Amino acid sequence: xxxxRTLHSRTVVLAQQNIDTDQIIPxxxxxxxxxxxxxxxxFADWRYQPDGNPRPDxxxxxxxxxxxxxxxxxxxxxxxxxxxHAPWALTDWGFRAVxxxxxxxxxxxxxVKNGLLPIRVDAGFHRRLLAEPGSAVSIDLERLSVTLAxxxxxxxxxxxxxxYCLMNGVDELGFLLGQDEAIARFEEARS
Amino acid sequence: xxxxSPRNLFEKIWQSHLVQPETAETPAVLYVDLHLVxxxxxxxxxxxxxxRGLRVRRPERTVATMDHSTPTLPRDAQGxxxxxxxxAAAQLSQLEANCQEFGVELHTLGSKxxxxxxxIGPELGLxxxxxxxxxxxxxxxxHGAFGALAFGIGTSEVGHVLATQCLLQRKPxxxxxxxxGNLRPGVSAKDIILGIIAKVGVGGGTGHVLEYTGxxxxxxxxxxxxxxxxxSIEAGARAGLISPDDTAFEYLCRRPRAPQGEAWDKxxxxxxxxxxxxxxxxxxxxxxxxxxxxxxxxxxTHPGMGIPVTGAVPAxxxxxxxxxxxxxxxxxxxxxxxxxxxxxxxxxDVVFIGSCTNSRLSDLRAAADVFRGRKVASRVRVLVxxxxxxxxxxxxxxxxxxxxxxxxxxxxxxxxSMCIAMNGDQAQxxxxxxxxxxxxxEGRQGKASRTFLASPxxxxxxxxxxxxxxxREFLR
Numbered sequence: 281x282x283x284x285r286t287l288h289s290r291t292v293v294l295a296q297q298n299i300d301t302d303q304i305i306p307x308x309x310x311x312x313x314x315x316x317x318x319x320x321x322x323f324a325d326w327r328y329q330p331d332g333n334p335r336p337d338x339x340x341x342x343x344x345x346x347x348x349x350x351x352x353x354x355x356x357x358x359x360x361x362x363x364x365h366a367p368w369a370l371t372d373w374g375f376r377a378v379x380x381x382x383x384x385x386x387x388x389x390x391x392v393k394n395g396l397l398p399i400r401v402d403a404g405f406h407r408r409l410l411a412e413p414g415s416a417v418s419i420d421l422e423r424l425s426v427t428l429a430x431x432x433x434x435x436x437x438x439x440x441x442x443x444y445c446l447m448n449g450v451d452e453l454g455f456l457l458g459q460d461e462a463i464a465r466f467e468e469a470r471s
Numbered sequence: 472x473x474x475x476s477p478r479n480l481f482e483k484i485w486q487s488h489l490v491q492p493e494t495a496e497t498p499a500v501l502y503v504d505l506h507l508v509x510x511x512x513x514x515x516x517x518x519x520x521x522x523r524g525l526r527v528r529r530p531e532r533t534v535a536t537m538d539h540s541t542p543t544l545p546r547d548a549q550g551x552x553x554x555x556x557x558x559a560a561a562q563l564s565q566l567e568a569n570c571q572e573f574g575v576e577l578h579t580l581g582s583k584x585x586x587x588x589x590x591i592g593p594e595l596g597l598x599x600x601x602x603x604x605x606x607x608x609x610x611x612x613x614h615g616a617f618g619a620l621a622f623g624i625g626t627s628e629v630g631h632v633l634a635t636q637c638l639l640q641r642k643p644x645x646x647x648x649x650x651x652g653n654l655r656p657g658v659s660a661k662d663i664i665l666g667i668i669a670k671v672g673v674g675g676g677t678g679h680v681l682e683y684t685g686x687x688x689x690x691x692x693x694x695x696x697x698x699x700x701x702x703s704i705e706a707g708a709r710a711g712l713i714s715p716d717d718t719a720f721e722y723l724c725r726r727p728r729a730p731q732g733e734a735w736d737k738x739x740x741x742x743x744x745x746x747x748x749x750x751x752x753x754x755x756x757x758x759x760x761x762x763x764x765x766x767x768x769x770x771x772t773h774p775g776m777g778i779p780v781t782g783a784v785p786a787x788x789x790x791x792x793x794x795x796x797x798x799x800x801x802x803x804x805x806x807x808x809x810x811x812x813x814x815x816x817x818x819x820d821v822v823f824i825g826s827c828t829n830s831r832l833s834d835l836r837a838a839a840d841v842f843r844g845r846k847v848a849s850r851v852r853v854l855v856x857x858x859x860x861x862x863x864x865x866x867x868x869x870x871x872x873x874x875x876x877x878x879x880x881x882x883x884x885x886x887x888s889m890c891i892a893m894n895g896d897q898a899q900x901x902x903x904x905x906x907x908x909x910x911x912x913e914g915r916q917g918k919a920s921r922t923f924l925a926s927p928x929x930x931x932x933x934x935x936x937x938x939x940x941x942x943r944e945f946l947r
Contacts, residue, residue, distance in 0.1 A: 297798040298673050298773050302912040307891045311540055311558035313514035313565045315626075325914045330900075354794055356674035359707060359773070360912060361891075362609040363512065364625035382674055385643075385709050386609060390625035410794075439641060441497050451627075453519075456635045459491060459500050463528075463637055466490045466502055 281395045283449035286420050287376055289349040292339055293413035294323075299353050300360035301387060305369040307361075318365055319372030340373070344414055349376045352409045356380070358387025358398075367394045377419055379426065381406040392442040393452065399426060405434045421447055477748035480714050481645050481680045484620040484745070488603050490637055498639040504602035505619075506632045507588045508535035508575065510566040511893070512607030516630035517569040527573040528636045534597060535570050536578040537563055538587045539893050543856050543883035552580055555895035573633070586859025586885040589613040589827040593697065594861050596726025600715035600742040605632055610827045610909065611710075612703040616696035617723070618715035618745050620680070623704060643709050644754040646679040650687040652761035657943035659837065660695035661829060661907065661926035663687065664702040665767035665777040666759055673775035676708030679755065682747065683713050687761035693722040694833040701828045702909050705774040714746035766942050768814055769911045769924040771802035776911075778814070780929060780941055786810035805913055806921050807901070814923070814939045820902040822853040822880075822934040823916070824927055826890035829907035830858030832865050834927040839871045841931035841945045842878040848937025853880035854896060856888040880934065892916050905933040 309321040327338045334341045351370065357380040358366065367390045370378065377397040388398040397419065401409070405426070409415065418427045421443060427433040445452055478486075485501075493499035513535070520527070527533055540559040542552050554560045563580065570577035578585045584595060589610055592598045598614045604621035605611060607629045614621035628638055648667055681703050683696075691699065696713050703711030713719075720739060723729045730738040765779035776799075778784070784803065787810060790796040803810060808817075824830070824838050835857065847853050855875045857863040863885055866872060872882045889896040890908035897917030898904045904922050907930050911922035925933070928942035935945070 295794065295797070296801065297794055298775075300773065300910075300912045302910065302915050306914055306918075307893045310511050311556070311562050311893065313562055314518075315515050325918060330918075354798070356677070356707065359673055360609065360704075360910060362607060362623035362625055364515075364607075364627060367625075382677060384674070384707060385677055386623055386625060386704075390627065393625065393627040439498065440495060441639070444496070452639055453523075453627075453631055453634060455497070456500065456631055456637055456639060457525075459635065459637065462490050462500065463502070463635060467636075 281449045281451060284376065284395060284397065284421055284446045286418065287349060288416070288418050290414050290416050291350045291352045291409060292345045292348045293352045293410055294339065295354050295410050297354040298356045298359055301358055301363050301366040302360055304358070304366040305363065310363060310365055315368045317372060318369035319374070322369040322373045347374065349374055350417055350419070351375050351378045353378060353380045354410070356382050356384065358384040360384070362386045362390070364390045364394070367391045367396045371396050379409060392446060395446065397421065397446060399436045401426065401434050401436055477750040479645055479747040479751035479753060480618055480682055480712050480745055481620065484601055484603065485642060487601070493641060498641045501603060501638050501640045503605050503632050503636055503638055504532060505592070505597055505604045506533045507592055507604065507606035507611065508533060508629070509539060509588050509606070509608065510537050510562045511539045512626050513569065513629055514562065514565050515626045516633055517573065519630040520573070520633055525634045527575060527633045530574040532636060533575045533633065535566060535575050536585055536588050536591055537566060537580050539887045539891055541580055541886040542894055543886050543888050543896055545884055546581070559894065583860055586861065587827045587830065587887055589701065590830060590858030590862065593617065593693070594726065594859060596723055596729030599723070599729065599738070600719060601745045605638060609704040610701050612708070613697050613701040613827055615700040615703065615711040616693060616713050617719050618713060618742070620710055620712065622710040644679045646676060646681050646708070646755040646757065647753040648681050648683050649685040649756065649758045650683065650761050651685040651758070652687050654687060654761050654764060657766055657928060657946055658764050659926045659928060660691055660698040662764055662767045663759070663761065664699045665769065665774070665924065666764050668702065668706045668775050669767070669777040670759060671706045671757060673705065673773045674707040676703065676706035679708050680710045680712060681706065681708045682753065683711060684747070688713060689716065692833060693718055694831040697831070698828055702774065705909055715742050716746070766926060766929050768929060768939065770806065770808060770814060771799065772805055772911055772913050774909065774911060774924060776802060777924070780925070780939065781815060784808050784810060784812045784814065815941060817939040818903065819905050819923070819933050819938055820851060821898045821904040822851060822930050823856070823889040823904055823906040823908060824930050825854065825856030825858065825888050826908035827858065827887070828909045829927050830856060830862060832862050834907065835862070835866050835871050838927040838931040839874045840947065841928060841935060841942065842874050842880065845878055845935050847879035847934050851934055851937045853934045854883055854889060855880050856883045857885050859885050889916050905930045905939065
């Protein structure tokens with residue numbers, strides 16, 4: 281995982297509320313045993329026509345979305361199924377952060393483990409981002425802040441451990457494996 | 472909190488599973504008693520173990536089955552399973568190979584205890600009060616019906632649990648969902664949970680574990696409690712819980728993998744200490760009056776968009792909030808429904824009775840009561856999919872399959888089937904499905920399909936009339 285400290289990008293806006301993980305990547309694309317290349321199927325049912333050709337008016341197909349690393353979504357992003365294929369598809373497409381007023385628990389957990397930063401902002405800041413698609417944002421993980429072009433800044437909550445792992449590009453398994461003795465003691469005490 | 476403060480069920484389970492408590496810098500290390508595994512969310516986790524040269528730390532606490540990508544038609548004349556495509560076949564054989572390599576118990580396709588993971592766990596007596604249970608599937612919350620802290624995880628976390636038997640977790644908040652009163656005839660556990668989600672909202676439980684309390688919950692059977700806990704995730708909650716009681720212990724005492732003899736007595740004494748103490752507190756609370764509940768139906772594209780089956784679809788212009796208005800407009804467009812429209816009489820194309828929400832014996836009995844002596848409406852396709860081989864055999868032993876077939880419904884092999892529509896069982900674009908499953912998301916039951924979530928009784932009533940119907944008219 282690449283270390284994540286700052287990010288400067290324009291935004292792509294999907295203003296719908298309650299975007300569930302079935303929309304992020306439909307179930308028919310889960311019949312795989314690897315995790316590569318899923319960006320092609322990101323938002324597949326919104327993005328492609330029945331004949332398989334992309335819809336040119338869908339935001340991810342538009343020229344201004346290319347290379348964008350920040351997705352701004354409506355309230356309660358990532359609800360539903362626990363499929364980690366959702367953050368795999370988002371990161372494979374190129375997103376490194378998702379901003380919403382609320383983000384579902386399992387999705388948030390899955391996101392940070394894949395270098396995708398879930399950013400929860402207050403309703404006012406959220407409304408502004410939704411109303412200004414393509415706006416430039418600067419994200420600073422050290423300060424846990426999002427700053428707009430006019431200097432407006434907000435801070436967001438993030439678990440300190442998730443932040444540490446993202447900033448250093450380390451995964452959580454290493455930490456857990458380091459708990460081996462404590463786990464063995466726990467098992468011993470219960471048996 | 473002093474050691475003598477009253478504690479709720481969640482706090483008791485949480486505290487007894489802490490390998491390391493959380494600190495400001497690090498999450499808690501939580502011990503996992505039972506790890507359930509299936510073919511869709513595990514392959515990349517096993518690959519991770521292989522890449523790092525790790526083993527499964529406690530294979531005896533790990534149980535796998537095949538459910539999502541499995542066919543529900545019987546074997547062909549050559550004894551082969553009619554698996555839809557090469558990718559699904561590869562995924563199933565990958566699980567088989569992984570379980571063999573890492574020494575994990577697998578209930579493979581066609582074996583005696585194969586079925587939906589959340590149906591077979593309780594049936595086998597693997598799901599025990601006071602334990603922690605995880606699975607790479609959001610409906611793991613089902614097992615909370617027994618007073619187990621059970622929740623869905625992602626594939627990275629599946630890898631964590633395989634390797635260490637532990638998970639990193641921040642302590643969630645708790646919400647008491649109190650349901651008092653008596654359900655009226657024709658109103659079921661599914662209607663309770665659809666009513667709760669309509670009230671709390673699809674993200675209302677985010678960051679919380681829900682504990683269902685109250686007289687209406689206490690009166691539910693174990694199968695009904697599983698239906699309620701199953702959809703906790705649909706309110707955004709991490710998990711659902713019900714304090715264990717004699718109903719739970721009675722269910723478990725006959726199960727093959729539950730503790731036996733002296734071990735049972737010891738376990739039972741522990742389980743009796745688990746229920747939330749009098750005076751225990753929660754971070755949030757909501758209440759629901761069971762007496763006022765009617766059979767529920769969803770009209771939109773998430774499980775929070777639910778109304779009584781006799782009700783009318785809400786109108787976007789009644790919504791105060793612009794984004795809620797936009798969300799409802801979009802949902803009605805997708806569903807092909809008009810604001811203010813009554814749902815009764817809406818023609819339907821497919822009925823699906825099954826899924827980890829409603830595929831247990833009592834669900835099939837409820838549906839069969841409606842089907843008995845009646846015929847499915849012409850042009851309506853009806854799939855009845857038992858949750859496990861055990862459910863299938865029990866249903867056939869009492870002749871339910873004959874009732875379904877006699878009415879013109881398809882009686883299938885166990886699996887997730889049309890809940891997630893990964894196995895070839897799916898609805899066609901534009902079709903209306905009355906489904907006992909848990910999600911009405913866009914495209915969930917097949918591309919551009921339209922789902923009304925309902926109880927088995929309401930689904931069966933729709934199968935007979937070919938349109939959305941009030942199940943209370945079919946009570947005998």
